[in-house]
Amino acid sequence: MLVLVAVLGANRAAAGHQIDTPPPSPLDCTRKPLQEFFDDAATIAWGLPFILMLGGVGLWFTIRLGFPQFRRFGHAVQIGRGKYDEEDDPGEVTHFQALCAALSATVGVGNIGGVATAIWWGGPGAAIWMALFGVFGMVTKFASCTLALRYRVVDGEGHMLGGPMESLTRGLGKNFKWLAVLFAVCAVISSFGGGNMVQANEMAAAFVDEFGAGMPAALTEEFELFGDQRTNVLRVILGLGLAMAVGLVIIGGIKRIGQVAGVLVPVMAVLYVGGAATIILINIDRVPEMLADMVTMAFGGDVGKKVAGGAVGMTFLQALTWGARRAVFSNEAGLGSAPIAHAAAKTKEPIREGLVAMLGPFIDTVVICMMTALVISLTGVWEDPKFAENGAVLTKEAFAVGLPEGWGWVGRLTVAIGLILFAISTAISWSYYGDRCVTFLFGLRAVTPYRIVYVFFLFLGANISGGIVWKFADVANAAMAFWHIVGLLGMSSVVVTLYRDYFSRDQRPTR
Amino acid sequence: MGFACLLSLVFPVAGLVVMLVLSPEEGFDPDTGYLGWFIAGGVAQGVAALMFLRPKPSGWRSGWFLLWVASVAYMGAYADVWLQHKPVAQKIVDFGRAGDLEAVARLMVQESGFNLLEWTFAVLFVTAFFTIAAFVTKEARAVYGLEDRDVEDPLAFKAHYGIQ
Numbered sequence: 001m002l003v004l005v006a007v008l009g010a011n012r013a014a015a016g017h018q019i020d021t022p023p024p025s026p027l028d029c030t031r032k033p034l035q036e037f038f039d040d041a042a043t044i045a046w047g048l049p050f051i052l053m054l055g056g057v058g059l060w061f062t063i064r065l066g067f068p069q070f071r072r073f074g075h076a077v078q079i080g081r082g083k084y085d086e087e088d089d090p091g092e093v094t095h096f097q098a099l100c101a102a103l104s105a106t107v108g109v110g111n112i113g114g115v116a117t118a119i120w121w122g123g124p125g126a127a128i129w130m131a132l133f134g135v136f137g138m139v140t141k142f143a144s145c146t147l148a149l150r151y152r153v154v155d156g157e158g159h160m161l162g163g164p165m166e167s168l169t170r171g172l173g174k175n176f177k178w179l180a181v182l183f184a185v186c187a188v189i190s191s192f193g194g195g196n197m198v199q200a201n202e203m204a205a206a207f208v209d210e211f212g213a214g215m216p217a218a219l220t221e222e223f224e225l226f227g228d229q230r231t232n233v234l235r236v237i238l239g240l241g242l243a244m245a246v247g248l249v250i251i252g253g254i255k256r257i258g259q260v261a262g263v264l265v266p267v268m269a270v271l272y273v274g275g276a277a278t279i280i281l282i283n284i285d286r287v288p289e290m291l292a293d294m295v296t297m298a299f300g301g302d303v304g305k306k307v308a309g310g311a312v313g314m315t316f317l318q319a320l321t322w323g324a325r326r327a328v329f330s331n332e333a334g335l336g337s338a339p340i341a342h343a344a345a346k347t348k349e350p351i352r353e354g355l356v357a358m359l360g361p362f363i364d365t366v367v368i369c370m371m372t373a374l375v376i377s378l379t380g381v382w383e384d385p386k387f388a389e390n391g392a393v394l395t396k397e398a399f400a401v402g403l404p405e406g407w408g409w410v411g412r413l414t415v416a417i418g419l420i421l422f423a424i425s426t427a428i429s430w431s432y433y434g435d436r437c438v439t440f441l442f443g444l445r446a447v448t449p450y451r452i453v454y455v456f457f458l459f460l461g462a463n464i465s466g467g468i469v470w471k472f473a474d475v476a477n478a479a480m481a482f483w484h485i486v487g488l489l490g491m492s493s494v495v496v497t498l499y500r501d502y503f504s505r506d507q508r509p510t511r
Numbered sequence: 512m513g514f515a516c517l518l519s520l521v522f523p524v525a526g527l528v529v530m531l532v533l534s535p536e537e538g539f540d541p542d543t544g545y546l547g548w549f550i551a552g553g554v555a556q557g558v559a560a561l562m563f564l565r566p567k568p569s570g571w572r573s574g575w576f577l578l579w580v581a582s583v584a585y586m587g588a589y590a591d592v593w594l595q596h597k598p599v600a601q602k603i604v605d606f607g608r609a610g611d612l613e614a615v616a617r618l619m620v621q622e623s624g625f626n627l628l629e630w631t632f633a634v635l636f637v638t639a640f641f642t643i644a645a646f647v648t649k650e651a652r653a654v655y656g657l658e659d660r661d662v663e664d665p666l667a668f669k670a671h672y673g674i675q
Contacts, residue, residue: 040597044590048633049640056637090672150668172647173659317626348672485640490647494665501666505675 038471045478051133051324054334057485058136061143064492065499069138069358075507076355083509084352091346092160095356097258098345100265102338102357105195105429106364107268108422109202110330112415113391115372119382120394122322124290125297127373129323130330134365137333138358143495144488146354147171148339149347150498156444159253162343163433164336164480165440168487171494176487183336183483184437186476188450190337191437193473195430196454197461203423204238204462206392210416231463239462242424247455250431254344257432261425268421269368275414276371279402283378290377298323330369331361335477336484340433351502354495375402392419427458515645519560519578522638523553529631544591545632552584556639563646571646571655578643585636589629596625 062069078084079095093101118126144164151170152162165187168180212220212234219234249260280287300316332338338360345353376382376398384397392415399411431454438450526549555577562574599621606614645651652658668674 040590040594044586044593047589047593048629049586049589049636052633052637053640056641150665151663170663173662175659176647317623317630321626321629348668348674350668482640486644486647489641489644493648493650497665501669 035471038475042471042474042478045475046325046329048321048325050478050481051321051328053485054140054328054481055133055136055324057143057334057488058133058138058140060489061139061492061495062136064496065139065142068142068355068499069135069362072355072358073362076358078509079352080356080359083511084349084507085346086348086510089346089348092254092344093258093346095345095347095353097262098342098353099356099359100261101254101258101344101429101432102341102360103265103363104261104268104425105337105341105433106330106332106360106426107265107368108199108330108426109392109419110326111272111364111368111372111422112395112419114326114329115369116376116382116391116394116398118322118326119373119376120391122319123297124294124373124377124382125299125319126323126326127370127377128294128298129320130327130373131323131366131370133324133327134331134361134369137327137331137361137365140333140488141331141338141361142354142358143492144334144336144484145339145342145357146350146495146498147488147491148343149345149350149353150494152343155439160344161436161439163340163436164484164487165437166343167339167491168483171491172487176490179483179487181441183480184440186480186483187337187340187437188434188441189476190473190480191430191434191454192457193470194477195433196427196457197464197473198470199423199427199430200239200242200458200461201465203242203420203427204235206416206419206423207238208232208234210413225463229464235463239459242427242462243455243459246424246427246431246458247451249428250435250451250454254341254432257341257428258344260428264421264425264428268418268425269363271414271421272418273368273371275399275411275418276368276375279375279399279411280371280378282402282404286378287374290374294373294377327365327369331365333361334485334488335481337430337433337480340436341429343436349502351498375399378402515642516560516563518638519556519563519642522635523549523556526553526631526635529627545588545628548584548588548591549632549635552581552588552635552639555581555584556635556642559642566654566656568655568657571652571657575643575646578639578646581639582636582643585632585639589632589636592625592628592632596622596629599625 080099082094082096085094115127115130118130122129144167147167148162148164151167152160153166153170155161165180165184168183169177172179208220215234219237220232222230222232225231249256298316298319300319328334338357342353342357345356347353372395376395379398379401381394381398381401396412396415399415400408401411403411431451434454435447435450438446530546530549559574559577559581562570562577564570599618603615603618603622606618649658649662
């Protein structure tokens with residue numbers, strides 16, 4: 001991460017006089033140079049090298065294991081449904097609860113705003129690449145979660161401690177513990193950024209945007225919090241409420257997180273997917289044609305649609321780049337975060353939890369993102385240049401336009417509530433990721449202080465625009481994958497050995 | 512391991528070919544920023560391949576370190592191109608908002624060129640990075656006499672849980 005910042009600094013110094021900079025927008029005038037620096041660092045860290053790296057890992061494991069995302073999908077569903085659950089298995093939560101805890105962290109703003117941004121830039125064809133990257137991401141997640149289960153340990157309080165930090169230490173050997181430490185440090189930083197303050201801010205913004213207009217002026221009138229940060233009473237109340245709610249959940253550890261996620265994730269899915277499915281059903285006669293157009297556009301074909309704010313036709317690379325980027329951003333396969341939640345699952349067989357984890361990118365990217373993409377494409381709102389780079393607003397508009405006249409408010413409300421729930425659930429699960437990494441780094445004594453700081457940051461996130469801090473956390477978030485992937489590929493033979501051994505034995509349901 | 516070494520030599524050369532083919536066609540002048548980073552990365556990756564040919568711990572350590580250097584350099588080249596790409600992408604957004612389709616179409620040619628360059632450096636980065644991972648495997652380290660004795664047997668858990 002520091003290297004990236006140094007590289008970017010050197011490049012900016014060199015490129016500063018070479019770029020034919022366009023006239024600055026009013027937004028640019030107010031930006032501080034350091035803010036812009038970290039904006040660029042975050043975008044580059046989540047850029048093409050990162051995407052290709054994660055896509056390549058998925059492809060590698062897919063080929064090495066013989067397409068397990070297709071051949072073992074049915075078995076994975078059966079395990080997720082609890083057919084292989086055994087009461088006396090070691091662990092803290094069921095396969096389903098572990099999946100929900102991990103899903104609640106990944107299903108988020110990326111599924112709403114991220115898909116829209118990809119389509120605005122890459123056309124509807126980007127959605128096809130998004131789904132394809134989701135399919136490869138399934139195997140990456142399978143491999144990383146299998147390793148997390150294989151190398152998990154029990155901490156001093158009897159809780160499971162697993163994830164890339166343990167896999168890297170115990171699977172690669174103590175000479176590579178520095179990779180594990182770097183991963184854990186990056187994960188803790190990320191937990192305060194993308195997993196915490198950003199989510200709190202998104203939640204507050206979505207609430208104020210949807211319901212603020214009807215509230216008394218005393219609640220929405222802004223006042224200065226500190227420095228140039230401004231907030232209002234409504235945001236203070238929302239921040240306090242969120243901090244208390246999340247605090248009550250995370251104090252109960254993974255068991256309570258699993259229970260809450262086990263309720264929240266299905267509710268989110270029914271609400272959001274139900275809304276999207278309704279719009280798709282209303283336009284069902286146009287779906288086959290739209291899907292055909294999407295496939296054509298994915299490979300650079302011109303179907304006479306506008307893209308990137310007006311250009312007719314599009315390039316193959318543009319569709320691929322944006323589709324892949326948003327898939328990785330959304331399902332987080334290869335980042336190493338989800339294995340921390342899956343490591344708490346009750347099972348003796350690492351492969352079983354790996355297979356359940358494989359369903360995560362399928363639900364997140366192949367189902368939810370694809371449905372969002374269909375809604376946006378069918379309604380045609382993505383061709384409107386005014387939605388440039390404002391993904392969440394574009395999706396909201398698509399949900400409003402897609403429903404019959406007079407029902408648009410239901411669509412907007414669905415997206416707003418979806419954003420709020422997605423943000424809350426993500427904040428809950430990320431606390432667990434940070435909690436486990438803090439335990440790995442400093443021991444159990446650091447957990448309570450971490451949780452207190454985490455909850456305080458939630459309150460802060462709802463009320464301030466984090467700017468540099470958030471972007472720094474974004475870079476840390478991407479950096480997690482770099483350390484994780486070295487270990488994941490380095491231990492690929494371990495995954496293959498476990499996989500072959502598991503399927504060489506007779507696997508019969510216990511229920 | 513020989514295959515990984517070969518790839519480490521082939522990919523930088525292929526990257527150079529792409530850059531030479533692309534530059535005149537897309538109206539790109541080889542920029543000293545990304546070219547410098549690219550040369551640094553290519554040299555580091557090439558020397559790393561040669562280091563790995565020595566089956567000794569020092570060969571592994573030197574080669575592995577140089578691969579990290581190559582990865583950073585390729586990331587530097589990518590970052591340089593991205594910084595040049597950014598204002599063009601912003602112009603596309605601005606012209607798109609203003610409804611100037613002709614200007615957008617003209618810029619899309621340049622956009623494609625930047626995309627191709629970014630892909631080139633991204634692929635080079637991934638090659639170097641995956642080679643780093645390839646040399647971390649237990650099997651690869653054994654060739655250089657660097658086995659870790661504290662690494663657990665992957666199937667040891669079966670005996671612990673009584674799985675047959």
